[in-house]
Amino acid sequence: MATSTMIIPGEKRVVKNHTSLKQTIQNSLTMAGRGLIKVRRNPEQLFDVIIQPILFTLMFTYLFGGAIAGNVANYLPIIIPGILAQTIVTASVVTGTQLREDMDKGVFDRFKSLPIARIAPLAGALIADIVRYVIATGLTFCMGYIMGFRPEGGILSILAASLLVIAFAWCLSWIFAFFGVIARSASSVQGFSMIILFPLSFLSNAFVPVNTLPEWLQWFVNVNPISHLITAIRDLVNNGTIGVDFWLSIVGGLVILAIFVPLTVRAYMRKA
Amino acid sequence: MTKPVNAIEVKGLKKYFGDNKAVDDIDLTVPSGVIYGVLGPNGAGKTTTINMLATLMKPDAGSAKVFGHDVVKEANAVRQLIGVTGQYASVDEKLSAIENLVIFGRLLGLSRSESKAKATELLEEFGLTEAAKRPLAKFSGGMRRRLDLAASLIAQPPLIFLDEPTTGLDPRTRNRMWDTIRRLVKNGSTILLTTQYLEEADQLADRIAVIDRGKVVAEGTPNELKKSIGAATLQLHISDAKRITEAAQTIKKVLGVDTQNPEPKLITAPMRDPDTVTDLLVAFKEVGIKLDEVSVQKPSLDEVFFALTGKTNSAKKGKK
Ligand SMILES: Nc1ncnc2c1ncn2[C@@H]1O[C@H](COP(=O)(O)OP(=O)(O)OP(=O)(O)O)[C@@H](O)[C@H]1O
Ligand SMILES: [Mg+2]
Numbered sequence: 001m002a003t004s005t006m007i008i009p010g011e012k013r014v015v016k017n018h019t020s021l022k023q024t025i026q027n028s029l030t031m032a033g034r035g036l037i038k039v040r041r042n043p044e045q046l047f048d049v050i051i052q053p054i055l056f057t058l059m060f061t062y063l064f065g066g067a068i069a070g071n072v073a074n075y076l077p078i079i080i081p082g083i084l085a086q087t088i089v090t091a092s093v094v095t096g097t098q099l100r101e102d103m104d105k106g107v108f109d110r111f112k113s114l115p116i117a118r119i120a121p122l123a124g125a126l127i128a129d130i131v132r133y134v135i136a137t138g139l140t141f142c143m144g145y146i147m148g149f150r151p152e153g154g155i156l157s158i159l160a161a162s163l164l165v166i167a168f169a170w171c172l173s174w175i176f177a178f179f180g181v182i183a184r185s186a187s188s189v190q191g192f193s194m195i196i197l198f199p200l201s202f203l204s205n206a207f208v209p210v211n212t213l214p215e216w217l218q219w220f221v222n223v224n225p226i227s228h229l230i231t232a233i234r235d236l237v238n239n240g241t242i243g244v245d246f247w248l249s250i251v252g253g254l255v256i257l258a259i260f261v262p263l264t265v266r267a268y269m270r271k272a
Numbered sequence: 273m274t275k276p277v278n279a280i281e282v283k284g285l286k287k288y289f290g291d292n293k294a295v296d297d298i299d300l301t302v303p304s305g306v307i308y309g310v311l312g313p314n315g316a317g318k319t320t321t322i323n324m325l326a327t328l329m330k331p332d333a334g335s336a337k338v339f340g341h342d343v344v345k346e347a348n349a350v351r352q353l354i355g356v357t358g359q360y361a362s363v364d365e366k367l368s369a370i371e372n373l374v375i376f377g378r379l380l381g382l383s384r385s386e387s388k389a390k391a392t393e394l395l396e397e398f399g400l401t402e403a404a405k406r407p408l409a410k411f412s413g414g415m416r417r418r419l420d421l422a423a424s425l426i427a428q429p430p431l432i433f434l435d436e437p438t439t440g441l442d443p444r445t446r447n448r449m450w451d452t453i454r455r456l457v458k459n460g461s462t463i464l465l466t467t468q469y470l471e472e473a474d475q476l477a478d479r480i481a482v483i484d485r486g487k488v489v490a491e492g493t494p495n496e497l498k499k500s501i502g503a504a505t506l507q508l509h510i511s512d513a514k515r516i517t518e519a520a521q522t523i524k525k526v527l528g529v530d531t532q533n534p535e536p537k538l539i540t541a542p543m544r545d546p547d548t549v550t551d552l553l554v555a556f557k558e559v560g561i562k563l564d565e566v567s568v569q570k571p572s573l574d575e576v577f578f579a580l581t582g583k584t585n586s587a588k589k590g591k592k
Contacts, residue, residue, distance in 0.1 A: 007460035009304060010339035010430035011277040015349040017341075023381070030378040037375075038366050041407070107372075110362035110423065113326050115351035116379045 024117035031124020036131065048094065049136040052087045057143040060207060068208060076149040081161070081233035082206030084140045085226055088169040089201050091136050093193040095129050096176030100186045103271070111272075118272045119265065122177065129173055133166040153240035161236040164249060168229055171253035174260040181267045200226050225252040277340045279304045279431050279462040280325060284334035287320050287486075294320040296486035297334070302464055302479075304339075304430075307457055309477030310466040317486040318466035319359050322433050325464070326356045338431060355424030359435040359466075361416050362423070363408060369395060369419050370404040373426065380427050387426075394422040398452075414445040421452065432456060434465040438472060450476060505579075506543040506552075509565040513537045519561050526552045532578065542579060543568060 019027075039045050061072055061079050069075035102108060102125065111121050141149075141158060151158060176193050183189040203217065204226040210218055221227050229252070231245040280302035287295040295317040302308040312318050323329040325336055327347040336343045338350045356362070363372045370391050377387025395404050398418040403411065411419070417437065424432060437453070438446040453476060457463055467473050473480045474494045482490040482497070490497055510519055513536045520531045523541050527548055531541045543549065546568075556563060 007428050007430050009460060010279060010353050010462070011304075013339075013353060013430065015341065015346075015352040017346045017349040019348065026381075027379055030375060033378075034364075034367075034375050037371055038364075041366055105364070106358065106360050106362040107364040108362075109328055109358055110356065110376070111379075112328050113351060113354065113356040114376070114379055115348055120379070 019115075019117040024120065024123075027116045027120035028123035028127060031120045032127035033124075035125055035128025039128070039131065045094075045098075046132065046135060049087065049091050049132045050139060052090060053083065053136055053139040053143055056083045056087065057140065057147065061147060064207060073148055076144055076147060077151070077234065077238045079207065080140060080144040080149050081230050081237060082204075084137060084161075084165055084233060085204070085230045086201045086206050087136045087140055088133055088165050089172060089197060089226060091132050092129070092169045092173040093176050093190075093197055094132070095125060095173040096178075096180035096183075096189045096193055097186045099125050099177055099180035100183055100189045103181070104186075118269055121272070122181075122264070122268050126170070126173060126177060130166065130170060133169045134162075137162045137165055151237040153237045157236045157240045160242075161233045164236070164246065165229065165233060168249055168253045171256045174257060174264055178260050178264040178267065181264055181271065200224060205230055225249065228252065277304065278302060278337075279306075279339060280308075280464060281337045281340075282321075282325070282334070283336075285321065285324060285331050285336055286333040287317075287324060287329065288332055293486045295324070295331075298483065298486070298488055300481055300488070300491075302462065304462050305457065305460065306478040307453065307463045307465065307476050309473035309480040310464065310483060311468070311470060311473045311480055312466070312483040313468060315485075316483045318483065319435055320486075321483070322356070322358075322435050322464070322466060326354055326433050327351055328356075352427070353429055353431055355427065355429035355432045357417075357420045357424045357432070357434045357437060359439075361420055363416070363419055365408050368405050368407055369400055369411075372408070372419065373423060376423050377426050382426075390426055394425060398422045413440050414442070417441060417445075417449070421449075425456075429461070431462045431464070434463060436466055436468065439468065446472075504543045504546075505569045506541045506549060507565075507567045507569055508539045508541075508563055510537050510539060511562040511564050515561050518559065519556070522555050522559060522561065523552060526555050534578075537564070 057080070060083060061075055064079070065072040065075035069078060099122070102121070108121070117123075141162070144151075153161075175196070176189070179189045179192050183192065199220075203220055204224050205221055206226070210221050210227075213221060225248075228245045228248040232243065232249045235241050235243045235245060278301055280300060282298060282300040285295055285298045285300075286293075298317075298321060300308075300310075300321075310318050310321065320329065324331045325338065325343060327343050327350050330344060339353050341349045341353070343350050363369075364375075367375070370388075373391035373394060374384075374387045377390050378384070380387075382390060392401075392404075395401050398421070400415060400419060400422070403415060408416065408419070417440075421434070421437065434453070438449050441449060450472075453463060453465070465472075465476065477494060479493055480491070480497055481488050508519065510516060516533055516536070516539060519539055520533070523529065523531050523539070527541060527543075529541050529544075531539050533539045549568075553563075553566075
């Protein structure tokens, strides 16, 4: 029963007061692995990224298809990129609420007392969430395919568009991670994020052509980074081209990172 | 040879939450290889103290060193020397026992197979093998506590913090926990444990610090503490509750000790020398304070606590 191994006394131990980059990466990957085990344990965590692509593609395509594009087949090249962007933006919000929930749990105190990289739990959460974006992206394209969407750009363009949209979602998730770190409760993160999310995802060119909108709204839709992301995806999958919107999306993502990585990390380190 | 370093050295440690002086100028010295008990009622500042020593919270003032490493400036070094079992479970509810331990092992730098082996060994040692794969939601309080302690031992830390390790455990489980704690010290660890039960501190600890409202009110070996309280307590039931202050003054004058009055008509005083009681009774007779009942009680554990902190310790039962 007893562990007979004697403990090495404290004064004889060699301890170091810094964490190496290698350890930081290892710790972050372990934390990401922990996130994935949790998903396997509670697959309902994936509810949003599974239901939303399926439901929204069906709903919006048959609801608006005839009115906006004449028929469903013509509407698919417009709506699939729109729904893809919307789904993935919604999916990135969960990062914040889950982070908040996690930080409120007792196990977080243990992480804080372990000699690990401080940033690992945050980094791990952000890495693990990439799986969610991959699922959402894959499902949206699959639904499109089932409904008859045959993108002109071919498989490579779909892969490129997927990478773009996943990378963008990852950048965006830093915003919500920031709310997650500073907020008091998971539900306040949720509420806060929705205020940002709804205008961004609906006041875009996702569902309707911009020229049907009143002028003041057109202005917002045109500066909305999500619109640029959607246009970039449409260019890629429908024409196989990389246009100015592609680069604008990437710049947009980088700007978000430049602002929110330092903010989030600083706020997080203060609490961790 | 390196000269022996104290496991913990705390000087003038303070933590205020607004006006609430949770920890107010605490000094502690814990030599290597002992069980050190920190005893105090609810809200005394036990958890706050541990949190600062375990680098979970930054002190507002003062310094704390673990094996000579400063808990603020060398936090990461300190974390390599400690294991922490907090007051509330710090394992992941959504994962199984073995998954929890493996993740902690990986974070501590063990390889996949090493962490598996270590987890299996610890689960076996703590009698949790059967439940290893079950989700924690189905664990009893005692099982959770044991898993929590197991998780703190993965790195075989030389210093272990246990915050109320037996609160809420049944007597048998508590005894097992005590055995485990004694075994850890035999293997060379140093343990700082907090408790609300004087009996526990008495049974386990080599030294005890009694804290109340953020201050150390007494420190010493269990025997020293008991002696300082007095061998027994004199209990006087007074007929007229209005004269209680007068009675207290009389006792102070004759016996030279401070008194408590836990009930309106009851006054208690530590009794060091039974001979002086006759003097006291005579003095009462002189001033005309009538007594309903006089009794002498050996110090119950609660009484020692009460005498030191001015609070009864029975509140503990209400808490989780
Ligand atoms: N994070 C916090 N914010 C504000 N006040 C706090 C915080 N943590 C503790 N306190 C206060 O500090 C005081 C000491 O609390 P602490 O938890 O250290 O007591 P304790 O001795 O561990 O009590 P218990 O036996 O109930 O666990 C209490 O008055 C408590 O309300
Ligand atoms: Mg406590």
